[in-house]
Amino acid sequence: MxxxxxxxxxxxxxxxxxxxxxxxxxxxxxxxxxxxxxxxxPLPVIDALTRYYEGYNANIHRGIHYLAEKATAAFEASRRAIQQFVNARHWEEIIFTYGTTDGINLVAQTYGRRFLNEGDEIIITTMEHHSNIVPWQMLCEERGCILKVIPVDDNGELILEEYEKLLTPRTKFVSVVHVSNALGTINPVKTIIDMAHAVGAVVLIDGAQATSHVDIDVQALDTDFYVFSAHKLYGPTGMGVLYGKKALLDDMPPYRGGGEMIKEVTFEKTTYNEIPYKFEAGTPNIADVVAVKTALEYMATLxxxxxxxxxxxxxxxxxxxxxxxxxxxxxxxxxxxxxxxxxxxxxxxxxxxxxxxxxxxxxxxxxxxxxxxxxxxxxxxxxxxxxxxxxxxxxxxxxxxxxxxxxxxxxx
The missing domain is CATH 3.90.1150.10 (Aspartate Aminotransferase, domain 1)
Structure with missing residues (x-):
């Protein structure tokens, strides 16, 4: 682009x-x-949706006929475009979700359930959207974790000195909004990530409000997870992205069971697919995934x-x-x-x-x-x-x- x-x-x-x-x-x-x-x-995004439904509507990955192969190619082209958009190292690190909320819940219910235990500490901020509060509260209730909150000053900025005090050897996860939806504050996420990594914590960044306004480079940030929605970057609703470091995604259990996320199913045992498909059960939101590539191209043109x-x-x-x-x-x-x-x-x-x-x-x-x-x-x-x-x-x-x-x- x-x-x-x-x-x-x-x-x-x-x-x-x-x-x-x-x-x-x-x-x-x-x-x-x-x-x-x-x-x-914009019209190019609307036209992309229309072209899909008028010209090559078909289910993806498993079909060998012309329409299925064309739809699959367009679907996977969007994955590559998003990889470039966030500068992910591997295309497999791009997981399609139904939005930012879905991505956060995916991480909480897979990474959180497998790796967080009683007494472990999770840090969020005062300015989080409910979607980055409630999943962690639910996990804390289930696993016995402790939720801590970074305070905000009168200007609507995070108090990093207080964040530093919250970090302990028990801090295992930090989940922070990149840009506040209510205030517009751009948080110093690189600093937040580095401080968390210094105590061995894993970090998720909620990028829902950031992607259409600031540059996103997940490798430069060194974030472990990054989530966002297409509908806030001139793309369709009902489609989102979870970026995760490959090693972490490989270690996480599936979120949902069904078609596509499996390699082989018997009544005795199921073998799961590789990433990213391990986390993409069922027929996905194909048209909207296809159209998000057009949205990214539109923004790049401007x-x-x-x-x-x-x-x-x-x-x-x-x-x-x-x-x-x-x-x-x-x-x-x-x-x-x-x-x-x-x-x-x-x-x-x-x-x-x-x-x-x-x-x-x-x-x-x-x-x-x-x-x-x-x-x-x-x-x-x-x-x-x-x-x-x-x-x-x-x-x-x-x-x-x-x-x-x-x-x-x-x-x-």
């Missing part, structure tokens, strides 16, 4: 690639600022550096404009952030803000963002979150600011 080198993007041309943006909501042009939940899909530069420009502009609104407070002021602005307004419930903005055609996310412990850390019930993607503009941010002034007027 070739990467664009021109640091300017034709945003209006890019917007034409996303047909969902060309519509009215409540009589107003749609402004879509809910990209941290899922971003919209240039990830160009996307990041545009989104950073939007973040700075939005932060400055929103900070001028009296009574509005931005939650999360980390030095390193992706294009997420999460805020509260004095005396106005976040849900009321979202309802009024929706009437103006502006889509934002309100609530606790599946990070209830983080909301409690800031002593709030939730926030309004505006999150930006490559197709968003400063004019749309101006509409958000105008909408929030209307919210103030209506709710005062």
């Amino acid at each position: 070739q990467t664009a080198v021109d640091h300017t993007l034709d945003i209006e041309q890019i917007r034409r690639d996303f047909p969902v943006l060309d519509q009215l909501v409540n009589g107003k042009p749609l402004v879509y600022f809910d990209n941290a939940a899922t971003n919209q899909k 240039g990830k550096e160009n996307i990041a530069a545009h989104e950073h420009d939007l973040l700075q502009y939005a932060t400055a404009q929103l900070s001028e609104i009296e009574g509005l407070r931005i939650i999360g002021q980390a030095k390193n952030k992706i294009s997420v602005v999460s805020f509260v307004m004095d005396g106005i419930h976040h849900q009321d803000i979202g309802v009024i903005l929706d009437q103006l055609g502006i889509a934002v996310r309100t609530g606790h963002h599946c990070t209830q412990p983080l909301m409690r850390r800031f002593n709030i019930a939730g926030t309004t979150r505006a999150s930006f993607a490559v197709y968003n503009t400063k004019d749309e941010i101006d509409r958000l600011v105008q909408g929030l002034h209307r919210v103030k007027k209506m709710m005062s």
Whole structure:
């Protein structure tokens, strides 16, 4: 995949690639600022899905007819594209899942059950999504492990000095979000990984919010596991990726039983397949796996550096404009952030803000963002979150600011 080198993007041309943006909501042009939940899909990705279903829909790997072989080739081409995208050493280290949540649960229920025992310590952070909290709580209840939590300061940054204190010879696993979905904070994951490895712990990084915003190099990070979802990098929903170091994956037991994950089955004993297929039981989400390769190619054509530069420009502009609104407070002021602005307004419930903005055609996310412990850390019930993607503009941010002034007027 070739990467664009021109640091300017034709945003209006890019917007034409996303047909969902060309519509009215409540009589107003749609402004879509809910990209941290899922971003919209460009026409090439939509066309890739259509081509699969119209041209070569078939089950993969086991068929020898033309359609099956074509579908298998496209499916495995996506695995190679993802290997390149995250710079994995081996293609076998790429496991297809149904999303980030599925990948975390896979690791907790396979590596965790086999290698973690009573008294072993697992470390997460205060800013984790529930998907990176609950699986470890379940494992701790089952295995007698101890869950520890890295605290967050008032700016929404991890307190690494406290993390260092949490690390002990009993620390066996560290699972940390790369980028906070609620605050936009980019965590120093390389430092976190190195510190964990120094005490012999294994590390998982939740990259759901990171993959479309920052470069991912699993070898440079030296992470043991990395998980993410396709639908947050302009790809389809229902498809995700678990990267794991080959030696670890080889030692882990299967997660689900069924077709494809076996070599031979008798009533007396089953012999399991090699990785990655050992973890891919049953008919997979073929069409969406095929289409994610197109999503990666689309991003590469624009240039990830160009996307990041545009989104950073939007973040700075939005932060400055929103900070001028009296009574509005931005939650999360980390030095390193992706294009997420999460805020509260004095005396106005976040849900009321979202309802009024929706009437103006502006889509934002309100609530606790599946990070209830983080909301409690800031002593709030939730926030309004505006999150930006490559197709968003400063004019749309101006509409958000105008909408929030209307919210103030209506709710005062």
